[in-house]
Amino acid sequence: xxxxxRVNRIDLHKVGSxxxxxxxxxxxxxxxxxEKKGKQVIHVGIVHAPTPDLALILAKEQFGRxxxxxxxxxxxxxxVYSFSSEDEDIFxxxxxxxxxxxEFYKVRDRIEEYQAKHKTV
Amino acid sequence: MYGNTSLTAAEAKIMxxxxxxxxxxxxxxxxxxxxxxxEPNDWMPKEYRKQLIRMIEQHAHSEIVGALPEGTWITRxxxxxxxxxxxxxxxxxVGHGQMLYSAAETLGKTREEMLNDLMNGKIKxxxxxxxxxxTWADIAVxxxxxxxxxxxxxxxxxKGSYGPYxxxxxxxxxxxxxxxxxGHDNFVYLATGSQYQHDMLQEAMNRWxxxxxxxxxPPDRNSQHSEKLMKWKVKLASNDAMRNQFLxxxxxxxxxxxxxxxxxxxxxxxxxxxxxxxxxxxxxxxxSSGDGPxxxxxxxxxxxxxxxxxxxxxxxxxPSDKYKIxxx
Numbered sequence: 212x213x214x215x216x217r218v219n220r221i222d223l224h225k226v227g228s229x230x231x232x233x234x235x236x237x238x239x240x241x242x243x244x245x246e247k248k249g250k251q252v253i254h255v256g257i258v259h260a261p262t263p264d265l266a267l268i269l270a271k272e273q274f275g276r277x278x279x280x281x282x283x284x285x286x287x288x289x290x291v292y293s294f295s296s297e298d299e300d301i302f303x304x305x306x307x308x309x310x311x312x313x314e315f316y317k318v319r320d321r322i323e324e325y326q327a328k329h330k331t332v
Numbered sequence: 333m334y335g336n337t338s339l340t341a342a343e344a345k346i347m348x349x350x351x352x353x354x355x356x357x358x359x360x361x362x363x364x365x366x367x368x369x370x371e372p373n374d375w376m377p378k379e380y381r382k383q384l385i386r387m388i389e390q391h392a393h394s395e396i397v398g399a400l401p402e403g404t405w406i407t408r409x410x411x412x413x414x415x416x417x418x419x420x421x422x423x424x425x426v427g428h429g430q431m432l433y434s435a436a437e438t439l440g441k442t443r444e445e446m447l448n449d450l451m452n453g454k455i456k457x458x459x460x461x462x463x464x465x466x467t468w469a470d471i472a473v474x475x476x477x478x479x480x481x482x483x484x485x486x487x488x489x490x491k492g493s494y495g496p497y498x499x500x501x502x503x504x505x506x507x508x509x510x511x512x513x514x515g516h517d518n519f520v521y522l523a524t525g526s527q528y529q530h531d532m533l534q535e536a537m538n539r540w541x542x543x544x545x546x547x548x549x550p551p552d553r554n555s556q557h558s559e560k561l562m563k564w565k566v567k568l569a570s571n572d573a574m575r576n577q578f579l580x581x582x583x584x585x586x587x588x589x590x591x592x593x594x595x596x597x598x599x600x601x602x603x604x605x606x607x608x609x610x611x612x613x614x615x616x617x618x619x620s621s622g623d624g625p626x627x628x629x630x631x632x633x634x635x636x637x638x639x640x641x642x643x644x645x646x647x648x649x650x651p652s653d654k655y656k657i658x659x660x
Contacts, residue, residue, distance in 0.1 A: 213629055214464050215404040223632045226639035232448040233638055235645045239437070239658040256500070257434045257658040259443060261648035273427050277507060289656040296373040 240266040241291055243284040244274050252284060347560060352377045364565055369495040372438035372660060380564050384494055385439045386455065387566065392432035393450045393457035397630050399425045401465040402474060410468060417514050421475065424511065428504045435496040438658055451635050459616060460543040462624030469529075469536035472522050475515030477540065477582060481547045483508050484578045493565035496660055516585070523589035530590070537586065538594045545611040548575040554613065579606040 213219050237259040245252040255274045260266035266285040275283060294301070309315045356375050363370070370376055399422045406422065409415035433443045449455040460478060465471055483505060490501035522533040549555070549571040561567040569577075580600070586593060597609040619627070 213404075214466065215400070216407050217403070218629065218633055221636060221640075223636050226636055232451070233444045233642060233645075235642065235649055236442055236444050236655040237645065237649070238653045238655055239434075241659060254660065256431060256503075256660075257437075258430070261645075261650055261653070265648070272423075273430060276424075276427070288658050289654060291659055293373075293659065296371065296375070 239288045240285040242270040245282045347379050350379050364493045371495045388436040389446050392429045395425045395429035397457040397461045404465050405471045424507045431500040435500045438496045459620040462627045469532040472518040473536045473540045476519040479511040488568045546616045
């Protein structure tokens with residue numbers, strides 16, 4: 212007898228002991244979550260499911276149970292393409308190209324120098 | 333032992349003998365030392381991968397199996413509000429299990445392989461769930477103190493080096509703070525209720541004291557050297573340090589409502605270290621290797637759930653789908 216009435220209601224030995232492993236590898240879906248209208252849709256994790264409908268239902272249970280949610284997207288893991296981690300260096304020059312940042316452009320010194328020279332003020 | 337790892341002597345030997353590419357290893361260790369996270373497709377030492385899979389998988393199994401003793405009282409919760417809270421909590425735990433399986437899966441072991449290893453007993457779950465929840469008061473103790481212990485452990489682990497595990501833990505800790513609050517509420521209600529309720533809680537506390545001391549695993553003096561795991565930020569605090577933190581935070585919350593702990597030697601010494609009687613580590617070993625009051629039932633229920641519903645999964649499977657390791 213179990214302490215759990217739910218366990219007592221089932222016949223635990225109904226399932227054969229010969230097939231004690233599972234082979235059915237459900238595919239995974241990458242889940243994207245939007246917390247609020249106007250916010251980015253952000254990757255939050257994965258679920259296992261055979262169809263997109265079920266993936267959405269499971270994603271709602273898993274990632275939409277707390278806080279606010281406006282929408283959830285799912286896509287098959289196998290449909291996502293990414294760079295290899297060995298290619299990380301292709302992004303290295305990005306932060307070096309400071310001429311693309313607004314802070315790069317500082318002209319105040321030049322203006323003051325010009326004003327001092329020409330007594331415009 | 334929720335998400336905690338202790339090595340046996342043989343495992344520690346393998347770990348120290350595994351040879352890795354020195355240049356890649358140096359870059360990997362430097363990255364961790366800088367506080368950067370490791371992501372699934374990054375290079376990592378074989379032992380790092382192996383120990384992480386084992387630790388996350390054990391953690392996932394603990395969440396899934398933990399739902400069983402907790403679920404025991406859903407049908408007999410004392411009122412509707414407690415019943416709803418308990419159902420929500422059990423659902424959370426199963427969700428945590430899924431998130432953790434996903435994190436481990438990014439390291440290359442499929443969820444199905446992990447579920448098989450739970451059923452065949454190859455990978456364990458936290459020992460504590462091999463004990464029964466005899467009364468509703470046991471649920472109050474589990475809800476409050478087991479979750480409190482889990483939060484101590486998980487908050488520490490969330491500072492680890494493996495990205496997907498840290499992200500899963502952040503989510504989990506957020507949900508568990510509800511368990512802790514609701515558990516405390518339940519605990520205080522029983523403690524401050526009728527004499528009958530108070531006694532029922534005291535008896536449950538007496539039953540769970542020792543499993544709670546066991547929770548963080550064997551004492552450091554009996555554990556194998558895990559310096560490498562500390563360096564790789566797989567293990568972030570020693571078993572004794574986590575146990576001490578837990579006692580520091582929660583003993584007073586038990587005592588303040590007139591519940592006592594069944595250990596005359598439990599005290600905090602001048603150095604801030606908690607001392608307690610020998611909690612019988614042989615019992616811990618015996619129960620975790622299968623000889624506990626509920627080990628058999630837990631695995632049988634798990635096996636039943638897996639096997640009795642297998643046909644549903646198989647009927648829904650699309651034969652042209654190709655499994656791919658998840659991204660993050």
